Amino acid sequence: MEPKYKRVLLKISGEALAGDQKFGVNEEMTRKTARQVKEIHDLGVEVAIVVGGGNFWRGRTSKDMDRATADYMGMLATAMNALALQDALLAAGVKARVQTAIEMREIAEPYARRKAISQLEHGDVVIFGAGTGSPFFSTDTAAALRATEINADVILLAKNVDAVYSDDPNLNPDAVKFDELTHMEVLEKDLKVMDLTAATLCKDNNVAIHVFGLAEDGNVMKAVCGEKIGTIIK
Secondary structure, three states: OOOOOOEEEEEEOHHHHHHHHOOOOOHHHHHHHHHHHHHHHHOOOEEEEEEOOOOOOOOOOOOOOOHHHHHHHHHHHHHHHHHHHHHHHHHOOOOEEEEEOOOOOOOOEEOOHHHHHHHHHOOOEEEEEOOOOOOOOOHHHHHHHHHHHOOOOEEEEEEOOOOEEOOOOOOOOOOOEEOEEOHHHHHHOOOOOOOHHHHHHHHHOOOEEEEEEOOOOOHHHHHHOOOOOOEEEO
16 A cells, blocks of 8 residues: 555544543554554555543643643643654554653653654654643644644544544534535634634645544545545645
8 A cells, every 4th residue: 555645643532542441541543553553664655653641631620720730731631642652653563752841751752843743753652641731722733733843744633533524423413414514614604613723724724634544444545545535624
């Protein structure tokens, strides 16, 4: 199979890593994710990953908690997922590194753009943890930012739904599935693909987004090879 992209940023939601158990790290889902990353890595595709933290922490839980504190807790959740993913990739025989936007030198390298690009060029998978390192920004925004910084060809948005819909398909059976959209349509229709900051960043920097479901085996490979699965936003 011939890859369509040379360098990709794979954005994985924390919920996707939780699998059916809905909380924590599901070992089978992490293994499956690592297998799919290995498949495209073996084709020579340079892979960076941003992982969410929703399987551990969904934001502020009470009005007494400061929003910034809640966001920092979420960043720590993404670091836990990044480490789990790193181990799964190493077990699959793929050299993987974790870089975090908040320094945690004992467990990961601090984020450095040029170092990350060099590692990608040398065939390492680079996992970016701790979001942007600042509160009030989501991991979607972190994905858009990192993709822009490392000059990725596309953001592969791996979710626990298989495409972009006009409404939540789990709640509304009449929700319409989109095969292709422009960045502007995502913003105008207020489609919940990613938050508005992330979507605007992708639009301004002309970064394509491919949304698809992570649960089905082989979907990452299909997306990288340009097969028509999920939704393409460009």
